[in-house]
Amino acid sequence: MTGIVKQFPGVRALDGVDLDVRAGEVHCLLGQNGAGKSTLIRVLTGAHQPDAGSIAINDEPVRLNTPTAAIERGIAAIYQELDLVPELTVAENIFLGHEPSSFGFSRRHEANTRAREILEGLGHGEIPLHRPVGSLPAAGQQVVSMARALSRDARLIVMDEPSAVLDPEEVANLFRVISGLTARGVAVVYISHRLEEIREIGDRVTVLKDGATVATGLDARETPTQELIRLMTGRSIEYVFPPREEILTTAPTVLAVEGLSRAGEFAELSFEVRAGEILGLAGLVGSGRSEILETVYGARRATTGVVRVDGRELKPGRVQSAVRAGVGLAPEERKSQALLLDEAVYKNITVSTMGRFARGGLLNGAAERAAAAKLVEALDVRPKGVERPVRNLSGGNQQKVVLARWLLRECRVLLLDEPTRGVDVGARSEIYALVRKLAASGVAIVLVSSEVEEVLGLADRVIVLREGRAVHTGPAEEIDEHRVLDLVMEGATR
Numbered sequence: 001m002t003g004i005v006k007q008f009p010g011v012r013a014l015d016g017v018d019l020d021v022r023a024g025e026v027h028c029l030l031g032q033n034g035a036g037k038s039t040l041i042r043v044l045t046g047a048h049q050p051d052a053g054s055i056a057i058n059d060e061p062v063r064l065n066t067p068t069a070a071i072e073r074g075i076a077a078i079y080q081e082l083d084l085v086p087e088l089t090v091a092e093n094i095f096l097g098h099e100p101s102s103f104g105f106s107r108r109h110e111a112n113t114r115a116r117e118i119l120e121g122l123g124h125g126e127i128p129l130h131r132p133v134g135s136l137p138a139a140g141q142q143v144v145s146m147a148r149a150l151s152r153d154a155r156l157i158v159m160d161e162p163s164a165v166l167d168p169e170e171v172a173n174l175f176r177v178i179s180g181l182t183a184r185g186v187a188v189v190y191i192s193h194r195l196e197e198i199r200e201i202g203d204r205v206t207v208l209k210d211g212a213t214v215a216t217g218l219d220a221r222e223t224p225t226q227e228l229i230r231l232m233t234g235r236s237i238e239y240v241f242p243p244r245e246e247i248l249t250t251a252p253t254v255l256a257v258e259g260l261s262r263a264g265e266f267a268e269l270s271f272e273v274r275a276g277e278i279l280g281l282a283g284l285v286g287s288g289r290s291e292i293l294e295t296v297y298g299a300r301r302a303t304t305g306v307v308r309v310d311g312r313e314l315k316p317g318r319v320q321s322a323v324r325a326g327v328g329l330a331p332e333e334r335k336s337q338a339l340l341l342d343e344a345v346y347k348n349i350t351v352s353t354m355g356r357f358a359r360g361g362l363l364n365g366a367a368e369r370a371a372a373a374k375l376v377e378a379l380d381v382r383p384k385g386v387e388r389p390v391r392n393l394s395g396g397n398q399q400k401v402v403l404a405r406w407l408l409r410e411c412r413v414l415l416l417d418e419p420t421r422g423v424d425v426g427a428r429s430e431i432y433a434l435v436r437k438l439a440a441s442g443v444a445i446v447l448v449s450s451e452v453e454e455v456l457g458l459a460d461r462v463i464v465l466r467e468g469r470a471v472h473t474g475p476a477e478e479i480d481e482h483r484v485l486d487l488v489m490e491g492a493t494r
Contacts, residue, residue: 004053006039013039015211016053019189021156026178026188028198028220031208032232032424034382034394037191040208041158044189045077046070074155078162082145086134091115093133094147118147121180123173138332139166139285146177156187163197164421167284167450168485175201193424194451195225207231233426241457242436244477251275252310254444255327255413257296260305265291266468269305273413273444278435280447280459280476284488288468289448290332293415296446297329298322309413323352326412330402330419332448338402339390346372346386349404375404379434396427403434414438417448432458452481464488 006014014036021027031037042048044055046064055062057073064070084093091108092099094115100107112129119125124143127136133144142162149157159178163171178188178201190202198205202220206213207228215231251274261267266288273279281289294300296307301317308314315321331337340348349372350357357364357371372386379400381393390401399419406414416435420428435458439445449455455462456476464472464479464487471487472479 001040001044002054002056004040004043004055005051006036006043006048007051013211014043014050016213017208017211018213018216019206020216021187021189022204023155023187024182024185025203026182026190026201026220028202028205029189029191029208030195030198030205030228030232032394032396032426034397035208035232035424036211037208038160039211041077041160041189041191044070044158045075071152071154074153075158076149076152076154076156077158077160078142078145078149079160082141084133084141084145084148087132089130090119090127090133090136090144091129093144094118094151096148098152114151115147118150119143121150122147122177137286139170142166146174150181154186156189157181158189158191160191161193161422162190163192163194164418164450167286170285171197193422193428195228195425198228209234229425232424242433244460245276245436245440247274247277247460251277254310255296255446256306256308256311258306258308260292260295260307261303262288262291262295262300263303265300266295266465269463269470271463271470271473273446275442275444276439277461278439278445278447278459280449280455280462281465282449282452282455282462282484282488283465285450287465287488289465290417292465293329293417293446293448294331296322296413297327297415299329323409326410327415328352328406328409328411328413329415330399330406330417332417332421334395334398334402339398341391342389344387345376345381345390345393345401348390348401349375349386349408352405352409371408372404375407379404379407380430394424394427395422396424396431399423399427399431400434403431403438407438412444414443414445415448416445418450419447420449420451420454452484456481456484 001019004014004017017036017040029037039048043050046067046069055064062073091112095111100110115129119127122143127140133141162174166174182188198220205218205220205223206216209232253272254275255273258270260269269292271279283289291300295302298317298319298321306313309325309327312325314325335341346369350368354363357368369386376384376386381397381400390398420431423431435445447455447459459476462476462479463470464484466488
C-alpha cells in the first residue's frame with residue numbers, strides 16, 4: 001500500500017500511508033486509537049475506497065472495489081468487533097458466503113468435516129459445530145471468526161486485537177496458530193495495543209500517527225518499547241500506575257457481598273469494598289469474573305447470597321435496585337452492552353440520569369448538552385463536540401464516555417469490566433488516572449481485567465479466582481504476576 005489517502009467529511013483519516021507486508025511474516029500495525037489503523041484495514045479489505053494511493057499484490061496493481069474483491073485476492077480479516085451471525089451455527093458461520101454446494105444444494109456433511117478440521121487445527125476441536133455461535137463465550141466466538149478467515153485459504157490475514165478476549169493459555173495457542181500460518185507463507189497483519197505481544201509474535205512494525213506513517217519496517221524485537229510509545233504518541237509515557245492512596249481504617253464499607261453464588265458460574269464469594277478502595281478480580285476467562293460484576297449489578301440473578309450498598313440490601317436480579325443505590329457498570333463489551341452507537345455523545349452520557357433533565361415530561365436538551373460538555377472537557381474526550389455520534393469516537397474515548405455517564409450519576413460503587421480493552425497506551429494512562437481519581441473521591445471500585453499487571457498495578461486489594469472460587473485474597477502489593485498465574489493455572493494444568 002503506497003501513499004494511501006482517505007478523506008471523510010471534515011476529517012482526513014489517512015494522509016499518505018505506506019505499508020508493505022512480506023509473505024510469511026507477522027507485520028505489526030501500531031498506533032493510538034484514531035491514528036487511522038481501522039480505516040487503513042478497511043481500505044485493504046475493500047470496505048473503503050482510497051481517494052489517492054495504490055495497492056499492489058505480488059507487484060501487480062489491484063483495485064479492491066468490494067470486500068468480495070479482497071477475499072478473491074486472498075485477503076481476510078478478523079475484526080475486534082466480531083462480525084458473526086449469532087443465530088447461525090458454528091459451522092454455518094465458518095462457511096458463511098461460500099458454503100460447499102452442488103446444483104444449488106448445500107453439502108453440509110462436507111462443511112461440517114472441513115469446519116471440524118479447521119477448528120482442530122486451531123486447537124479448539126471441542127467447539128460444537130451445531131451450536132448457535134451467539135451462545136459461545138467471547139473467546140469461543142473469536143476462535144470461530146479465525147476459523148472463518150482460514151476457511152477461505154487466505155494469503156494475507158489481518159488480525160485486529162485478536163487476543164483481547166483470550167486468557168494466557170489461549171493467547172499462547174493463538175501464537176502457535178500464527179506461527180503455523182507464517183511457516184506456510186501466509187502473511188499476517190497483527191494489530192494490538194499490548195506491546196509485549198509485539199515482542200513475542202512480531203517480525204516488523206509499522207507505526208501510524210494522525211493518519212500518517214511515522215515509521216515502518218522496524219524490528220519488532222529490537223526496537224525499544226519507549227521508542228514505539230514515543231512514535232505513537234509523540235511523547236514518552238512510562239508504564240507506571242498512579243500512586244495508591246492510603247485507605248483510612250475509618251473509611252466506611254460501601255459494598256458488601258456475602259456468600260454470593262450463581263449455579264455453574266461462581267460460588268460462595270464474599271468481600272467488602274470501602275470508600276476510596278479499588279478491589280481487583282484476577283482470573284482466567286471463564287473463572288466467573290464478569291458474571292460476578294453482572295450479578296452484583298443485578299443483570300444476573302444470584303442463586304444464593306446478599307449484596308449490600310451502604311448497608312442497604314439490593315433486590316437480586318434487579319438492575320434498577322442497584323442503580324438507585326448508586327451502582328454503575330462499565331461492561332466488558334462497551335459497543336454492544338454500554339453504548340447507543342448511533343446516538344450523540346451527550347445522550348450516551350445522560351442516559352442514566354434523564355430524570356434530572358426532564359421538565360413536564362419533556363427533556364431539556366440544552367441542559368443535557370451543557371452537563372455532558374463539562375464532563376467531556378474534564379475527561380479530555382476527543383473530539384470535544386457532544387453532538388457527534390459516539391460510534392465515531394475511538395475506543396479510548398468511547399470508554400471515557402461510559403465513565404462520564406457514571407460520573408454524572410455520582411455513583412457510590414463503580415464496576416469496571418476490562419476498562420482498557422482495545423485502548424491505546426496514551427488513553428490507557430489517562431483512564432488509569434481517572435479511575436484512581438474516582439477512588440480518591442470516595443467511590444468504591446471493583447475492577448476486572450485480563451491483564452494481571454493492570455489488576456495488580458491499579459488495585460489496592462486483589463481476589464484471585466479459579467473456576468468460580470476465590471483462591472487468594474490480599475493486598476495487591478503483596479502478590480506478583482507470576483504468583484497470580486500460578487494460582488489461576490493450577491487447576492487447568494492438573
